[in-house]
Amino acid sequence: xxxxxxxxxxxxxxxxxxxxxxxxxxxxxxxxxxxxxxxxxxxxxxxxxxxxxxxxxxxxxxxxxxxxxxxxxxxxxxxxxxxxxxxxxxxxxxxxxxxxxxxxxxxxxxxxxxxxxxxxxxxxxxxxxxxxxxxxxxxxxxxxxxxxxxxxxxxxxxxxxxxxxxxxxxxxxxxxxxxxxxxxxxxxxxxxxxxxxxxxxxxxxxxxxxxxxxxxxxxxxxxxxxxxxxxxxxxxxxxxxxxxxxxxxxxxxxxxxxxxxxxxxxxxxxxxxxxxxxxxxxxxxxxxxxxxxxxxxxxxxxxxxxxxxxxxxxxxxxxxxxxxxxxxxxxxxxxxxxxxxxxxxxxxxxxxxxxxxxxxxxxxxxxxxxxxxxxxxxxxxxxxxxxxxxxxxxxxxxxxxx
Amino acid sequence: xxxxxxxxxxxxxxxxxxxxxxxxxxxxxxxxxxxxxxxxxxxxxxxxxxxxxxxxxxxxxxxxxxxxxxxxxxxxxxxxxxxxxxxxxxxxxxxxxxxxxxxxxxxxxxxxxxxxxxxxxxxxxxxxxxxxxxxxxxxxxxxxxxxxxxxxxxxxxxxxxxxxxxxxxxxxxxxxxxxxxxxxxxxxxxxxxxxxxxxxxxxxxxxxxxxxxxxxxxxxxxxxxxxxxxxxxxxxxxxxxxxxxxxxxxxxxxxxxxxxxxxxxxxxxxxxxxxxxxxxxxxxxxxxxxxxxxxxxxxxxxxxxxxxxxxxxxxxxxxxxxxxxxxxxxxxxxxxxxxxxxxxxxxxxxxxxxxxxxxxxxxxxxxxxxxxxxxxxxxxxxxxxxxxxxxxxxxxxxxxxx
Numbered sequence: 106x107x108x109x110x111x112x113x114x115x116x117x118x119x120x121x122x123x124x125x126x127x128x129x130x131x132x133x134x135x136x137x138x139x140x141x142x143x144x145x146x147x148x149x150x151x152x153x154x155x156x157x158x159x160x161x162x163x164x165x166x167x168x169x170x171x172x173x174x175x176x177x178x179x180x181x182x183x184x185x186x187x188x189x190x191x192x193x194x195x196x197x198x199x200x201x202x203x204x205x206x207x208x209x210x211x212x213x214x215x216x217x218x219x220x221x222x223x224x225x226x227x228x229x230x231x232x233x234x235x236x237x238x239x240x241x242x243x244x245x246x247x248x249x250x251x252x253x254x255x256x257x258x259x260x261x262x263x264x265x266x267x268x269x270x271x272x273x274x275x276x277x278x279x280x281x282x283x284x285x286x287x288x289x290x291x292x293x294x295x296x297x298x299x300x301x302x303x304x305x306x307x308x309x310x311x312x313x314x315x316x317x318x319x320x321x322x323x324x325x326x327x328x329x330x331x332x333x334x335x336x337x338x339x340x341x342x343x344x345x346x347x348x349x350x351x352x353x354x355x356x357x358x359x360x361x362x363x364x365x366x367x368x369x370x371x372x373x374x375x376x377x378x379x380x381x382x383x384x385x386x387x388x389x390x391x392x393x394x395x396x397x398x399x400x401x402x403x404x405x406x407x408x409x410x411x412x413x414x415x416x417x418x419x420x421x422x423x424x425x426x427x428x429x430x431x432x433x434x435x436x437x438x439x440x441x442x443x444x445x446x447x448x449x450x451x452x453x454x455x456x457x458x459x460x461x462x463x464x465x466x467x468x469x470x471x472x473x474x475x476x477x478x479x480x481x482x483x484x485x486x487x488x489x490x491x492x493x494x495x496x497x498x499x500x501x502x503x504x505x506x507x
Numbered sequence: 508x509x510x511x512x513x514x515x516x517x518x519x520x521x522x523x524x525x526x527x528x529x530x531x532x533x534x535x536x537x538x539x540x541x542x543x544x545x546x547x548x549x550x551x552x553x554x555x556x557x558x559x560x561x562x563x564x565x566x567x568x569x570x571x572x573x574x575x576x577x578x579x580x581x582x583x584x585x586x587x588x589x590x591x592x593x594x595x596x597x598x599x600x601x602x603x604x605x606x607x608x609x610x611x612x613x614x615x616x617x618x619x620x621x622x623x624x625x626x627x628x629x630x631x632x633x634x635x636x637x638x639x640x641x642x643x644x645x646x647x648x649x650x651x652x653x654x655x656x657x658x659x660x661x662x663x664x665x666x667x668x669x670x671x672x673x674x675x676x677x678x679x680x681x682x683x684x685x686x687x688x689x690x691x692x693x694x695x696x697x698x699x700x701x702x703x704x705x706x707x708x709x710x711x712x713x714x715x716x717x718x719x720x721x722x723x724x725x726x727x728x729x730x731x732x733x734x735x736x737x738x739x740x741x742x743x744x745x746x747x748x749x750x751x752x753x754x755x756x757x758x759x760x761x762x763x764x765x766x767x768x769x770x771x772x773x774x775x776x777x778x779x780x781x782x783x784x785x786x787x788x789x790x791x792x793x794x795x796x797x798x799x800x801x802x803x804x805x806x807x808x809x810x811x812x813x814x815x816x817x818x819x820x821x822x823x824x825x826x827x828x829x830x831x832x833x834x835x836x837x838x839x840x841x842x843x844x845x846x847x848x849x850x851x852x853x854x855x856x857x858x859x860x861x862x863x864x865x866x867x868x869x870x871x872x873x874x875x876x877x878x879x880x881x882x883x884x885x886x887x888x889x890x891x892x893x894x895x896x897x898x899x900x901x902x903x904x905x906x907x908x909x
Contacts, residue, residue, distance in 0.1 A: 191771075229775075291728030308727065312774055323882050324763040325710065325788050325856040326693030331880070336764050340745045343738075361726040362738050364772050372714055372765050372784040374883065382774040386727050454727040478733070480725045481776060 108507070110211045110500040114493040117206040120155065121492070124148060124186065124202060125194040134194040135483025140187040140226035140235070141169065141263035148186050149267075152201070152223060159209040161221060165270045167246055169225035170236040172275050173208065179218035180503060181280040181466075182207055184287055185227035185236070185458060193288075193485025197227055199473070199492065200286040207500050217507035220280065224458045231260045233310075233421070237461035240274060277465035282432050282506070285459045286471045286499050288487055292478025293451060300494045301448040302472035303436045307460050308357075308386040308452060309393050309425035314418030315404055317342075319411065321369060321377025333412045335379035336367055342407045349399050353392060357452060360385040360396070388425050388452050426460045429467030432506070436471050439501030444494060455480075471499055510909070512613045512902040516895040519608040522557065523894070526550060526588065526604060527596035536596040537885025542589040542628035542637070543571065543665035550588050551669075554603070554625060561611040563623060567672045569648055572638040574677050575610065575623035582905060583682040583868075584609055585624035586689055587638070587860060595690075595887025597894075599629055601875070602688040605898050609905055619909035622682065626860045633662045635825070639863035642676060679867035684834050684908070687861045688873045688901050690889055694880025695853060702896045703850040704874035705838045709862050710759075710788040710854060711795050711827035716820030717806055719744075721813065723771060723779025735814045737781035738769055744809045751801050755794060759854055762787040762798070790827045790854050828862045831869030834908070838873050841903030846896060857882075873901055 128144030130137040138144040149171045153163035156173030164172045171186075184200025201223045208219040225236030231252040238244050250261035264271070289295075294302055319333030343362060350360065364382040385396050401417065408415035440448040451472065459468040473495040476486045530546030532539040540546040551573045555565035558575030566574045573588075586602025603625045610621040627638030633654040634640065641651050652663035666673070691697075696704050721735030745764060752762065766784040787798050803819065810817035842850040853874065861870040875897040878888045 289728065290725045291730070292733055310727070321884065322880070323692050323857060324765055324786055325712070325761065325858065326691065326882065327761070327856075327880065328693070328695075328758065329761055330758070331694055334763075336767065337745075340742050343742045344746060356730065356732070359727060359729070359731055361736075361774075361777055363726055363769070363774050363776050363778055365738065365767055365769050366772075367765070367767050370766050370768075372763075372786050374765050375763055376765055384726055384774050454729075455725060456727065478724070478729065480728065482723060 107501070107504050108216060110207060110216050110504050111214055112206050112210045112496050112500045114496065117202060117496055118489060118492065120205060121198065121202045124198050127151065128188065131191060131483035133484055134486060136188050136192055136194055137190065138186070138188040138192070139190055140228065140230045141266055145187050146267050149223065152186060155205060156221060159205060160212050161208060164272055164275060165267070166240065166274045167271050168236040168239050168249070169264050169267050169271065170240060171223045173205070173221035174275070175208065175218040175220045177218055178279055178281055179220040180506060181220045181222055181283045182499070183222035183224070184285050185225070186223040187226055187228050189228045189481045191483055192228070192481060193483065195288045195487055196290070196480055196485060199288055203286045203496050203499055206496060207503055210500065211503065217503060219503060227458055230254045233423070234456055234458050234461055235260070237458035241461035241464040243461060243464065280466055282429065282467040283459060283462045284432060284436070284469050284471065284499065284502065285457055286495055287457060288480060288485070289472040289475045290455050290480035291475065294472065294474035295476055295478055297449070299447050299449055299474065300444040300491055301440050301498055302451040303433060303440055303448065304428050304453045304470035304472060305433070305450050306388050306428055306452050307426045307457060308388050308454050309390055310384065310386045310423050310456060311393050311397060312382065312384040312421045314380060315383055316378065316380040316416040316418070317408055318378045318414040322375045324373045324375050327375055332375050335376045335413065338407055338411045338413050339365065339379040339381055341411070342404055345403045345407065346400065349403060350396065353395055355387070357454065358387045358392065359454060386454060390425055423456060423460055426463045428469045432467050432469030435502040435505040436469055436498065438505055439498045443498045443501060471495060509903070509906050510618065512609060512618050512906050513616055514608050514612045514898055514902045516898065519604060519898055520891060520894065522607060523600065523604045526600050529553065530590065533593060533885035535885055536888060538590045538594055538596055539592065540588070540590040540594070541592055541630065542632045543668055547589050548669050551625065554588060557607060558623060561607060562614050563610060566674055566677060567669070568642065568676045569673050570638040570641050570651070571627035571666050571669050571673065572642060573625045575607070576677070577610065577620040577622045579620055580681055580683055581620035581622040582908060583622045583624055583685045584901070586626070586687050587629035588625040589628055589630050591630045591883045593885055594630070594883060595885065597690045597889055598692070598882055598887060601690060601894065605688045605901055608898060609902050612902065613905065619905060621905060629860055632656045636858055636860050636863055637662070639860035643863035643866040645863065645866065682868050684831065684869040685861060685864045686834060686838070686871050686873065686901065686904065687859055688875070688897055689859060690882065690887070691874040691877045692857050692882035693877065696874065696876035697878055697880055699851070701849050701851055701876065702846040702893055703842050703900055704853040705835060705842055705850065706830050706855045706872035706874060707835070707852050708790050708830055708854050709828045709859060710790050710856050711792055712786065712788045712825050712858060713795050713799060714784065714786040714823045715802070716782060717785055718780065718782040718818040718820070719810055720780045720816040724777045726775045726777050729777055734777050737778040737815065740809055740813045740815050741767065741781040741783055743813065744806055747805045747809065748802065751805060752798065755797055759856065760789045760794065761856060788856060792827055825858060825862055828865045830871045834869050834871030837904040837907040838871055838900065840907055841900045845900045845903060873897060
């Protein structure tokens with residue numbers, strides 16, 4: 106017989122709604138709470154108070170990640186409370202408040218020790234999952250401090266806004282594992298009418314800036330056959346990539362040209378330079394490499410054929426991460442009891458702090474549906490019944506792990 | 508026997524070099540002398556002095572276009588002395604100083620009356636060929652005053668910087684015709700090793716902003732088959748346009764996507780909106796219309812197929828302008844005498860003040876080569892022997908017209 110952790114759905118939802126008042130913006134339940142903003146710091150201070158009330162010891166690390174520590178060895182639950190520049194109320198926040206409720210309920214019931222974390226800058230004002238990246242040891246604090254946001258502000262200056270709160274890094278050895286509950290941010294669960302997803306693995310990601318330089322010239326007097334038009338080179342690259350990827354991708358592989366910058370970007374001038382982002386994601390590290398090969402060779406072929414100079418930026422990457430089988434089994438067992446037949450095992454196409462935490466301990470993740478698959482927009486939302494279902498699955502998994 | 512107008516090449520080149528000292532910048536013989544800048548106004552005041560010394564009456568119209576008026580009925584020669592934000596020493600300046608030299612030489616020799624003009628803002632700080640557009644009557648001064656530059660400064664504020672110089676509009680009825688000498692700004696003459704081009708017509712231009720709106724979403728969690736990616740819609744539009752234009756264009760037709768703006772323009776977000784410029788030019792108004800039809804129907808097809816909202820901006824256009832056959836014949840006869848077999852009849856792919864002046868009187872244009880076809884860059888240049896050849900052809904044409 107599994108001991109139950111008596112979570113309180115009303116208290117959980119009330120805290121979740123309280124959290125969205127910090128940075129409430131835009132339409133619907135939108136929030137604007139980027140890392141180190143006044144709203145973000147105020148939200149963390151409110152959260153630290155709630156942790157304290159729950160009998161946890163609040164502790165900010167040097168990056169501003171906020172831990173609520175149980176005494177002794179504990180399971181760590183959490184996610185992040187910073188948001189996209191235009192974000193929803195649940196992205197990150199859900200996992201933190203669910204963690205708080207499970208930690209609070211288990212403590213009240215004398216259950217297993219649970220600690221809580223809200224990592225800082227998961228949304229990447231200064232990079233990608235910056236707070237957990239530094240905690241994982243993948244990047245030193247000095248290197249992180251030199252990162253800048255799109256406005257050119259260095260991270261060190263941003264985190265000094267909360268200097269009075271910061272202490273040392275938390276020793277990860279005190280945690281037996283990490284479970285992150287999160288909205289799916291994709292359409293699969295919502296489309297299928299399912300209540301939850303137990304994550305099998307988090308995809309790997311590659312991200313590279315590509316710059317093609319041709320010849321800027323007059324758009325009236327330069328004949329088509331003499332042009333070295335950088336936008337046309339980008340368009341040709343894109344078309345060939347779409348063709349060549351077909352043979353090696355799966356239905357879950359994704360790739361995106363999300364950022365394009367032309368120079369001089371004027372109606373009457375043939376673009377001399379196109380700088381653009383190429384990002385691709387897959388669960389298979391080999392496939393990520395094969396895609397990189399196609400991207401590099403295609404860009405070279407297109408550049409040569411069109412007389413363009415070609416420059417590849419630094420390639421940023423995170424490797425695919427498999428979820429721990431014991432933690433995952435606990436989530437699956439709990440899901441099957443809570444919503445029999447209405448959940449699935451699935452990959453995560455989004456990055457999460459769990460990818461970094463995996464360097465220190467076993468990790469697992471639980472997804473709840475995103476309405477219409479929307480995320481990173483104000484309209485992001487999830488039915489509150491699904492939020493509570495996720496909370497119960499998480500609590501059930503924690504109970505099974507003791 | 509044609510009476511000769513005894514132009515002075517040294518005096519002409521000296522004035523041309525003097526003019527480039529106003530706003531001299533960048534590399535080589537580059538200038539930064541945008542309309543109504545301090546350098547532009549100082550250059551106009553210097554030019555007014557040279558006009559007076561040549562026996563012409565300087566007169567600024569309300570737009571800041573500077574005329575050097577001969578007495579009675581005269582032929583008008585000229586171009587513009589404002590430059591691109593990063594321009595060369597000859598674009599516009601050549602036609603004005605050549606006009607000054609011909610007017611000066613013909614007056615000294617008791618030849619036909621020649622007036623000179625430097626139009627204001629040909630390079631379009633506030634629009635396109637703004638000074639001559641207002642003089643032509645195509646736009647009222649009130650409407651022009653409301654135009655703003657990229658920094659948001661209204662034209663009325665800019666022209667008030669030279670308010671103490673401005674007088675009434677000049678009556679175009681006093682001019683028998685207009686000839687504009689200009690650098691080619693394209694590669695044809697330089698590639699062929701020819702010294703001059705007599706313009707047959709100035710192309711028409713159409714310019715339209717097109718916006719496609721799909722669904723902004725997460726670049727990791729949104730499967731490829733569910734995306735409504737605005738950049739991919741733009742790329743598809745571009746590919747189909749390239750295919751469909753093939754059947755109707757000539758080797759001189761040009762079209763350009765020079766400006767692209769994605770939203771939110773981030774590596775990790777599927778672009779929800781692409782706004783881009785489509786500009787096309789041709790000598791044949793019918794062809795411009797057929798191209799417009801293809802652009803509109805292709806954009807609609809692509810938008811429908813990809814679930815995008817589609818919006819066409821206002822279409823800006825200038826009609827193709829044919830050069831006057833008598834003025835053109837005089838230029839051709841003069842060119843054949845000056846450089847037998849080393850000139851060509853050709854269209855102008857660039858817009859010029861002559862397009863606007865054609866509303867009032869017969870117009871014609873003479874081109875000299877642009878080294879490597881470069882223009883609207885600091886590196887723009889022409890061999891000084893070709894400048895002098897152009898001056899002689901212009902003077903010879905004027906002599907033939909009396």
